[in-house]
Amino acid sequence: MTPTSTLTDRYVETILRRLPDRQRPDIEKELRASIADAVDDRLDAGGDPAEAELAVLTELGDPERLAAGYADRPLQLIGPALYLDYVRLLTTLLATVVPAVAAAVGLVRGLQGAPALRVIGDPLEAALTAGVHIVFWTTLVFAIIERTAAPRRTSARSWTPAALPEPPSRRARYGELITQTVLLVLFTTFVLLSPVVSTETDAAGDPIGMLSPWLWETGIVYLFIALVVASLGFSFAKYYVRWSVPLAVAGSLVLIACAIALIWLAANGRVLNPAFVEAAGWPPSVPRWIATGLVVTSVGTLIHTVTVLVNGASGGVGTFTVQLARTLGAEVTGICSTRNAELVHSIGAHHVIDYTREDVTRGSGRFDVVIDLAGNHRLSEFRRVLTPKGVYVSSSSAGGVVLGPLPRLIAAAATSPFLSQRLRGLASRRSTEDLSLLAGLVAEGKVTPVIERTYPLNETADAIRLREAEHARGKIVLTA
Ligand SMILES: NC(=O)c1ccc[n+]([C@@H]2O[C@H](COP(=O)([O-])OP(=O)(O)OC[C@H]3O[C@@H](n4cnc5c(N)ncnc54)[C@H](OP(=O)(O)O)[C@@H]3O)[C@@H](O)[C@H]2O)c1
Structure with missing residues (x-):
């Protein structure tokens, strides 16, 4: 048998991640054996090991599709042949259409001068309705195709082993990614709604936005949001795509651009709307503190943590x-x-x-x-x-x-x-x-110091037994 390489490991892992726990051990064994056999056959025919492995994996095709075939879903609504396309389309629609609908409704309500509660509540309701419709209609269409069309055998998109993702490593990193996404959505919503949703109003009853109107007049606000979104995009890419120097450099440049832009805006008093500060009756020190906080936070993001x-x-x-x-x-x-x-x-x-x-x-x-x-x-x-x-x-x-x-x-x-x-x-x-x-x-x-246990000197043998048998937590201390 040929030892499995990183590429095969990544291929197998991509499949296993999509299968129920109970199926994984058997399928892993079966997959690795058949990959190794196929590679051996090619080597016997005089091929190069790396090329043989690449060819075998390419022949096996998209691991996600293979996983869908392995997953036994009795009486399924959407069968393995379509399941993957169904999930891809559904997630894409939910991730793009729902936020777009919410943003559009929020903008319209804002421009109509609706009360703050409606400017926030109506987009949420619209997002929920859009989500339910998307799930229902997409599922219905795929269920109909499943029962009427002939099963497809080929993948809708071409696939090569180069497309194999690195297995996501740490749950903590995934948590960070989610936190970053939620913060970005909140930040963007706050910025975009700032001119129309405010605690302060002028003599005509129109809202006085908290952020400087200059940001909109110059279009800087959209550039800044684009940079922040791009920075999130790089975080996702670093998680799901193979890490590479160009990716890391591009991600860092975008982050630096965001931080420099924020520092410049804060240092030049371009963040807060002076009319808002005056209407709210804030003392002059408050804008200064906010600007200092923004500069410190931005500098903090530029300092590389080891x-x-x-x-x-x-x-x-x-x-x-x-x-x-x-x-x-x-x-x-x-x-x-x-x-x-x-x-x-x-x-x-x-x-x-x-x-x-x-x-x-x-x-x-x-x-x-x-x-x-x-x-x-x-x-x-x-x-x-x-x-x-x-x-x-x-x-x-x-x-x-x-x-x-x-x-x-x-x-x-x-x-x-x-x-x-x-x-x-x-x-x-x-x-x-x-x-x-x-x-x-x-x-x-x-x-x-973390000390698992303290033993008197005459029980040294027990102390060593604990250390060797169970990997003590921290240190074991012997006392005279
Ligand atoms: N260079 C030197 O001068 C020097 C001096 C002192 C010690 N050492 C060496 O440093 C090493 C650590 O010493 P120690 O006293 O801290 O040992 P220890 O108390 O036995 O700790 C071993 C650590 O390794 C973890 N571990 C066990 N199997 C692992 C695996 N497969 N993958 C990842 N982590 C695993 C254990 O985790 P769990 O307990 O959670 O399983 C535990 O955290 C030893 O090899 C020792 O010989 C070197």
Whole structure:
């Protein structure tokens, strides 16, 4: 059998993600075996391994369609042949038509000078009605096609393995994406409704918008919203599409443009409407505070936060590493088992990956620093999740029976000089200076040693048993 490569892994995972849990193990086994057999056949015929794999996956076709075929949906309303197109069309319509209807109704109500409650309530009602209609009519049309048309065998869109998405890595990242989307919708709604929905009115009873009319007169407001939407688009692309340098650079440029625009507007007093400030009776210091807040927030988005991955975050070394990285201002992701996830969160990790459920090296997350305390992945796998100038530090004794971690450390030392990434091994050294620094952080409450259990010295054997059998949480302490 030919060992599966990353491409096959991604292909298989794309299928498995769309199947019920109970079906996954059997189908994974079956799929991998048939892919490996087909690749072997091509190799026997004298092909190149990478080309053989590519050809086999291309022949198998769109994994989403294959998954729809695998999923047993008895008495289905929409069968496997159409299910995927049905879901794609439905989600596209819901994601585009519903917000457009809501925005249009909101704009019309605003222009009609309707009361604030109707300007907000009517779009929501219209969005709900549009959503129900879209679901009903799309389902009806597909159900009719399902029962009348001959089943299709070919995919509506051509597919190649290059289209395989990176498996979404961290649920936390998905949560961030959703939060970002909700904030964007709220922000855009607030900005667009600002001229027509206001707490203040002029002598004629017309609303006085909170934001400067100059933003509309010059069209800057639409440019700014376009930049913010583009920045969200890049966040989605980084999550669903393969991470690449051009994508990251383009995303950063858009983010920088947003921040610079906001700083300029705030610094030049172009954000708030002076007439609104006057009508609301705000003291002159309020606009200044708002402008300062906007500048600080914008500068904050420009400052790059170092992302650190701690593999083995719940152990004796990992619990200190997580807290130290957090204290130094990094965005920390810790890897541990399910039972220790809560602990790793509680000591300051922003994100936690459960290694029994998710393989970080197959995800789309990228880290500036990887601190490997578990040694359960090959160096090349960790290099995939490192940023181009990232640093990998191995401090794990895990490895083969004879040489232990030595091959990994030698590989790191030998390849590092030829790479933009830096790969290092780290051996502990006793240093009074380091210990004093650590003691100071503990005294300040910035670092708290995690101690699973304390044993008297004569129970040392039990302490070692606990450590070896169950991976102690944090440290085990022996007292005299
Ligand atoms: N270089 C040096 O001088 C030096 C000094 C001290 C220690 N070390 C080495 O550093 C490593 C960590 O030491 P430690 O005392 O922290 O060990 P430990 O307390 O046993 O912790 C091991 C950690 O690895 C995690 N882990 C286990 N299997 C994993 C997997 N498949 N994927 C990801 N994480 C996994 C454990 O999580 P769960 O408990 O949640 O399963 C736990 O967080 C060891 O290899 C040790 O030899 C090196």
